[in-house]
Each structure stands twice: as structure tokens, then as C-alpha cells.
Amino acid sequence: MQAASRESYYAARAALGSPSIEAGEQILAFADLLAREPRLRRALADPSRKGDERAELARNLLAGKVSDAAIGPIGALAAGRWSAPSELLEATERLGVDALLAAAQSSGDLVEAEDELFRFGQIVSGDPKLTAVVGDSSVDPARRVVVVRELLEGKTKPVTVKLAELAVRGFGGRNFAAGLTRLVELVAERREAEIAFVTVAEPIDEASENRLASSLANIYGRQVSLKIIVNPAVLGGMSVRVGSDLYDGTVARRLADVRNALASR
Known part of the structure; x- marks a missing residue:
């Protein structure tokens, strides 16, 4: 604006x-x-x-x-x-x-709503059939909203249901995945925290999560909430995105850099 x-x-x-x-x-x-x-x-x-x-x-x-x-x-x-x-x-x-x-x-529901929204996005992205319904903008939004309600009502906070419905309807002109991600960030902003989307090849232990959260908090000067995304395609290492900042230390990224360097010779 x-x-x-x-x-x-x-x-x-x-x-x-x-x-x-x-x-x-x-x-x-x-x-x-x-x-x-x-x-x-x-x-x-x-x-x-x-x-x-x-x-x-x-x-x-x-x-x-x-x-x-x-x-x-x-x-x-x-x-x-x-x-x-x-x-x-x-x-x-x-x-x-x-x-x-x-x-x-x-009502003290912000932290839970943030986690519930993120987990819902991971569930949808990990299920091709669910993605085809919830994440497909060509499907009638009213039908997709009904699916979201059936999945979430009674199992999550009421605000989580409402925000997920908004993501389905295209929050800010975005697709479902991007809209849901932005809403997760706005929930964090409301409680004066940053969101770090961390992509790894396999789950990391709690001690590693705590060290990473502490390091990022020192960089950004505020609490950082980690959202872990497990994606075997990255092969190893870690990718961290905080807002528009991206720190990509994955093996897949390093291999791509090597291939690009060889191709340019």
C-alpha cells in the first residue's frame, strides 16, 4: 500500500x-x-x-x-x-x-493457531489428493471451504478454521499455500515473533532446534519460531527462510552451484 x-x-x-x-x-x-x-x-x-x-x-x-x-x-x-x-x-x-x-x-490462542495453521499446510502439501481439492484454485472456493471445515472444526482453535478458510479463498490474491504461509507469518507478527521456515532432509533434534532458534533470535533481535519442513530432496544440510532472507546451505543447492559453475566454463 x-x-x-x-x-x-x-x-x-x-x-x-x-x-x-x-x-x-x-x-x-x-x-x-x-x-x-x-x-x-x-x-x-x-x-x-x-x-x-x-x-x-x-x-x-x-x-x-x-x-x-x-x-x-x-x-x-x-x-x-x-x-x-x-x-x-x-x-x-x-x-x-x-x-x-x-x-x-x-483468548490466549495465538501460539496454537500458528502451529495448527502450519501443520495443516504440511498435511495438505503431503497429500496429493487433498492438495488437488484444497489447493486447486480452479475448484469452487465454496467446496474447498467445506472441506477445510470438515477437516479442522472441532480439532483446532476457531481462529485456525477461519484463517484456513481465508487461505482457501485466496488471501491477498495468493494461492492457498502462499496465503497460508503469509497468515502464519501474521500470527507470529501479532505476538512479536519472527517465523523461520527451516527445510531439512530429515528431522533435527530438539537441542539443534534450540540452538538455531537462539542464533536467529540474536540476528533478528526478537523471538524466532521455527517451522520445520522435512524434504528428502534437499539431500542434506539446511535451508532457512525468514521473511525475504534466505540462507540456503543444502547439499542440493551446493550441487546445483557446482553444476552451474561447470556449465559456464
């Missing part, structure tokens, strides 16, 4: 107060409405209209349909200045996630 849009998003986030899972769902439902209705999206981001007028339009549209915990932040979004209608949509979706995470933080 550009600067003006970021300021508007932060203002709406400040209006969240103490939201519930329900409020998060309602804000995300409004984001779905904006995605389906480009005319509404343009009207609520129109710089030629006063912010109060746009906020009133949103409140009138949603009156009696959403809770007070949702209508306030949505009104703040509509009153904001947006560099483009698409950035209003992006901010609304992100605000819905913020509301879900704030509710999970209040």
Missing part, C-alpha cells in the same frame, strides 16, 4: 477496540462484498467525496447486518484516503485478519 492508504489502514486498525471472531468474520465478509462489487469499491475510495459521506454510505449499507465491533472499523476504512480502490480492498481483508488475531490473542 502507498503511504496515504497505509495511514488509513492504521487508523481503521486503531478503531478495532476489542473485537471478536464474529467481528473478524463480518469484516472479511465486507471484503468479499468489495471484491464482488467494483462500483461499491470505487465509491468508497472516491477522493472526490468527503470521508464522512463515504463512512455514512458504508454504515447505511451494513446497518442491522453487522455488530458494532465491526461497523466502527469499517466506517473508519470508508472514511480514509485510498491511493486506489484495490488498496481499500486489501486493507479491509487485512483488517479482518487483525480482528481475528486480536480475538485469538485475548
Whole structure:
């Protein structure tokens, strides 16, 4: 988002107060409405209209349909200045996630939600049949959401189910795997931690995990949560990704470097 849009998003986030899972769902439902209705999206981001007028339009549209915990932040979004209608949509979706995470933080569920989301992604990626349903964007999103609910409801935290559904619907325009990964990172950000995605050929012991987490915490100046991905194709060594930083010391990477060096001679 550009600067003006970021300021508007932060203002709406400040209006969240103490939201519930329900409020998060309602804000995300409004984001779905904006995605389906480009005319509404343009009207609520129109710089030629006063912010109060746009906020009133949103409140009138949603009156009696959403809770007070949702209508306030949505009104703040509509009153904001947006560099483009698409950035209003992006901010609304992100605000819905913020509301879900704030509710999970209040109930002490953030750490479990982070782990559950990551494990669910690993389960899906490790099962070709499940990947073909959950991860295939050509399959009706409503059908994929039903599958996610059947897999997760009653077995994970409520916020985990809602976030997994959002990943299936294409959070931020991403595919399922990328959307789920970003949501795991946002959960960690909420509890002021970094996520390190660690790929190894075989599982590592607890002592090695603790040493790696400590080393990364020293580098990034904050707690680091490791997410271990076992992939025999890397052959050996370790690949670590923290945000946009990648440390690839796998055998597969070193062999590829050697092949590239030989090919360039």
C-alpha cells in the first residue's frame, strides 16, 4: 500500500477496540462484498467525496447486518484516503485478519493457531489428493471451504478454521499455500515473533532446534519460531527462510552451484 492508504489502514486498525471472531468474520465478509462489487469499491475510495459521506454510505449499507465491533472499523476504512480502490480492498481483508488475531490473542490462542495453521499446510502439501481439492484454485472456493471445515472444526482453535478458510479463498490474491504461509507469518507478527521456515532432509533434534532458534533470535533481535519442513530432496544440510532472507546451505543447492559453475566454463 502507498503511504496515504497505509495511514488509513492504521487508523481503521486503531478503531478495532476489542473485537471478536464474529467481528473478524463480518469484516472479511465486507471484503468479499468489495471484491464482488467494483462500483461499491470505487465509491468508497472516491477522493472526490468527503470521508464522512463515504463512512455514512458504508454504515447505511451494513446497518442491522453487522455488530458494532465491526461497523466502527469499517466506517473508519470508508472514511480514509485510498491511493486506489484495490488498496481499500486489501486493507479491509487485512483488517479482518487483525480482528481475528486480536480475538485469538485475548483468548490466549495465538501460539496454537500458528502451529495448527502450519501443520495443516504440511498435511495438505503431503497429500496429493487433498492438495488437488484444497489447493486447486480452479475448484469452487465454496467446496474447498467445506472441506477445510470438515477437516479442522472441532480439532483446532476457531481462529485456525477461519484463517484456513481465508487461505482457501485466496488471501491477498495468493494461492492457498502462499496465503497460508503469509497468515502464519501474521500470527507470529501479532505476538512479536519472527517465523523461520527451516527445510531439512530429515528431522533435527530438539537441542539443534534450540540452538538455531537462539542464533536467529540474536540476528533478528526478537523471538524466532521455527517451522520445520522435512524434504528428502534437499539431500542434506539446511535451508532457512525468514521473511525475504534466505540462507540456503543444502547439499542440493551446493550441487546445483557446482553444476552451474561447470556449465559456464
